[in-house]
Amino acid sequence: MKAFVFGLGGGGDVASTYIASKYLELRNISSIIGAVTWERYVEDPLPGPICKEDLVNANPVNNIITEIYPSSYAIRKNVKVIPQLVRYIKALKIERGYSICIKEGPVAIADGIEDFSVKNNIKMIIGVDAGGDVLAKGCEESLGSPLIDFIMLSSLVELKKKGFEVILATIGSGSDGELDQEYIMQRIAEIARQDGLIDAKGIDKSMEKDLNLIFSSVVTEASKIPFDAFKGLYGEVQIRNGLRKVKVSPISSIMFFLDPEIVAKTSPLYAVIKDSTSLEDADRRLNEVGIYTEYDFEKDLYEKFGLYAKKRNISEIIKIREEGKTKLGKLKLKC
Template identity: 35%
Template sequence: MKTPVLSLERSLKTAKRAIVLGIGGGGDIVGTIPTVRFLELFGIECILGGLPWERAVFDPIPGPRILKEIKNVEVLNSTVWIANKETVTTTGVRFAESVVAEVYGKEVLLVDITKGVAGVVKGLRGAMRKLGADLLVGIDVGGDSVAFGYEKGLASPLADSIMTASISILSGEFTTLLGVFGYGSDGELTHEELERAFTVVAKEGGILGSWGITPDVLCELEMLVSKVPTEASKIPVEAAKGERGEKTIRGGIRKVTLNLLSTITFYMHPRIVYEKVSMPARLVSDSRSLEEANEALHSIGLFTELDYERKKYQEKRSD
């Protein structure tokens, strides 16, 4: 194994304030909580955030919401906004981030990915500086961020690839971490596929550490998943309580296997994941819009979550 490219312990001992983002949309912000509590042990103040992209079952309009489609939100910059418990879409859909803001009595961030990687990088760079943050952490619930791109079950690569590429680029300016929580809990990558990706990252010195769900955090997550509609972030909670075996999610179309691996957040260097594993992230790295990123993923035959939502939306309109 190569020498680790970053010392997790030294980085956390020197960090003062972190932006911790759920990078896949939906309920991924719930998956940031174990990491937030871990960072707080080092005295790090954490600012939570996620994407303004709810699953189609809650928001039938395809894709993430843009600024003019959101009410009760404060603009930090063109791609990073500040949400509160009252933040909703113009059609009345509440974001998972809004619920989290209400539960904790704190404002949270929303990151607009519709301007592609270029927009996310610019926005997060500005947010880090304006908010005085020196650590940027992206949390992926399930593991799509470490997909090579050819995995048969890969169904929602768009948001994760844009955010993984963005965080990787910013690793040249800030201390950054990519965390995978849930180990297959979204039913897309198999455990064997995840193990293959993790092995590559480990050989390159990119596995920086891990942290599990403590009893206190388990109680907190139980409370949170009772308020935030999420399936993928709920799987680790069930596994931590001793549930085992297979379970179906997403209306029965995906299967997940419950085991203790899903209770662990694995921290990796985003640059290693970007360079050695994630072809989707590399393909979208030059994107300046959501459409550009989506088309880049089409070049290797991927059908993204945006494609799925558009297909379902058109089918409903045709009924």
């Protein structure tokens, strides 16, 4: 059996696909690795996802999936950007990986993944999230990046409807500093009560060598914290240049495998996103219920600072986010 395992939330989520792929090895299932290619503003100066038209030394499979290689890179506003997916496959000497473009809505994305999966005899699909934001409901004051996660959660639900074996995996509970670790444990328990918890797998000693290789190349904080927790890190740490604080404990090193349909059913955000027809439409729908997204944040940063947002100090960055949230007004979502 063959599985498509991909980083669900963009950026460094791809590093966490390693734990899922090792879990599958124990079940004699081989993995093809992919990721949503969307980098944080400190890596990519332009707002939004990296898609086939941006990629160099790459081979489009369809409008959603592009085959990439260790030599692949993106050009964004004349700036060379190396996606974390490229860094990942290069670190592990993997011949190719697969970029997922999310300019379309969940149904079109699922159709693209289905086309790719059929061509490659893939029966299982696992979307991997680092941090646990994909378990949000939408009313959490600290939530900062619901757009990518819920477009892809919605796509996973569509893929399950198509007959694939589909799993949502999340690791590093709270490791991106948006949702509290205890809150994520409560959400997993809620999902488990509805028979939505499938399995759990922690990082183990056999993974250490490869994870060291991955984290020497892939730029990520949220995906690295689980490994740091495995190595003994405990307590509160700061990430994002001091923008957020994260509680780290042994729980951080455990990956939970969940039924995406149950996750979706327990979150109002799914209902907001599921019928969206494009990235822009999904973003608009979230704005309409008072949610300021990571895409809004990137667009506001770019409008204010152009290509140089990563050079601004933390107080300027915080101000942009606060102003953006204020413009949208009161939250209109019931949780």
